[in-house]
Amino acid sequence: MPELPEVETTRRGIEPHLVGRRVDDVVLRRRELRWPIPAEIKRALIGREILATRRRAKYLLLDNALGSAIIHLGMSGVLRVLPASTAVGRHDHIDLQLDSGRVLRFTDPRRFGCLLWQAAGETHPLLAELGPEPLSDDFDGARLFRLSRGRRGPVKNFIMDQATVVGVGNIYAAESLFRAGIDPRRAAGRVSLARYQALAAAIRDILNYAIERGGTTLRDFLNPDGLPGYFEQELLVYGREGLPCRVCATALKTLRLGQRASCYCPRCQR
DNA sequence: CATCGGACCTGTTAGC
DNA sequence: TGCTAACAGGTCCGAT
Structure with missing residues (x-):
């Protein structure tokens, strides 16, 4: 479902629930998405505040002081902010539990999506060769x-x-x-x-x-x-x-x- | 290099 | 009504 407008719509929807919130836990129900979720993801996210959300191409980035979680929705991925008590479905692969009592939940039946990590100052290889943003002045x-x-x-x-x-x-x-x-x-x-x-x-x-x-x-x-x-x-x-x-x-x-x-x-x- | 096809995976729908 | 095949928003990677 997601092309750039859907990813941007998602970012705008979740941002107010994330920025300034601390991640209390990361629940990984399935590590094998398009790529395996990196082992350091919990260490990188848990106990830290989300400082900003960004979008680069169709990737969503959640920034904290250490770096950025990188999320791609693939063909069928959805991100929603829900009460922590919301029942978990078959394709609910990831939860970020927030200190607000809610969770950021990643659902993706086809599992073409991914959750990756890049340390501050680094650029993940998948983001390194991307062309310009179509809504920027670099594109014409x-x-x-x-x-x-x-x-x-x-x-x-x-x-x-x-x-x-x-x-x-x-x-x-x-x-x-x-x-x-x-x-x-x-x-x-x-x-x-x-x-x-x-x-x-x-x-x-x-x-x-x-x-x-x-x-x-x-x-x-x-x-x-x-x-x-x-x-x-x-x-x-x-x-x-x-x-x-x-x-x-x-x-x-x-x-x-x-x-x-x-x-x-x-x-x-x- | 540029280009093409296959691969990843599940759910929905069209067609028999 | 049921079964099967085709198709679906993405994109990496290897072969040509």
């Missing part, structure tokens, strides 16, 4: 243009590559390409600067708007307050195969790029 169409020269792969794969720009997953890639009028199959190296500028603007606008709307609701995504995101109703192409394009009424098509479904308008996107 000129960068996309420059990076894409000579690339023969589809532009959709190119913008979903976290080394190009972070946070753009399958949904928002499809949506932003539609908004920019670019066929997702087009070779990345054959998109003009002007069109990359339109694409960069589309990515920025869509992500900002989706964050405002509390993320996308697909299946059971709930933000940490238990409320659904409201962006789904406004998706223009994702999941709309066969339905009329909202701009030109042509039936939308789906193709497969790099194992991922890609819905697009054969008329609006070239």
Whole structure:
């Protein structure tokens, strides 16, 4: 469920319950997630105050004086703040028990998510090679243009590559390409600067708007307050195969790029 | 290097 | 109604 807007929505939802709270215990019910939870995690977290929450790409970081817990939600991960007495479910893998009497609970049926640790001043290898944040000044169409020269792969794969720009997953890639009028199959190296500028603007606008709307609701995504995101109703192409394009009424098509479904308008996107 | 496919794992849904 | 297969928001890694 989580692309950048969902991760940011989660961060904003949990932050007020975490900052200034001390972690009294860390309960690990399953250590084998995408990667094993590092052995030092308890020592690093227990007894210390959470000083800040941050987001880098689709990773959430919880900072204390020693460093940062790094959480990725994978495909199906959810973080919620709950009363400590809340019954534990089958896929509730991690609890951070807080001195407020609540727990930060990580639930992840598919276990593609992770909990890692980086000491203060260090950068975890997984975070080291990431591209710029799409909502920062480091990201623009000129960068996309420059990076894409000579690339023969589809532009959709190119913008979903976290080394190009972070946070753009399958949904928002499809949506932003539609908004920019670019066929997702087009070779990345054959998109003009002007069109990359339109694409960069589309990515920025869509992500900002989706964050405002509390993320996308697909299946059971709930933000940490238990409320659904409201962006789904406004998706223009994702999941709309066969339905009329909202701009030109042509039936939308789906193709497969790099194992991922890609819905697009054969008329609006070239 | 860039690109592609497989792998990780479970739950839901479409189709027979 | 039940069973099976396909598919789902991510992304690393190894082979080509």
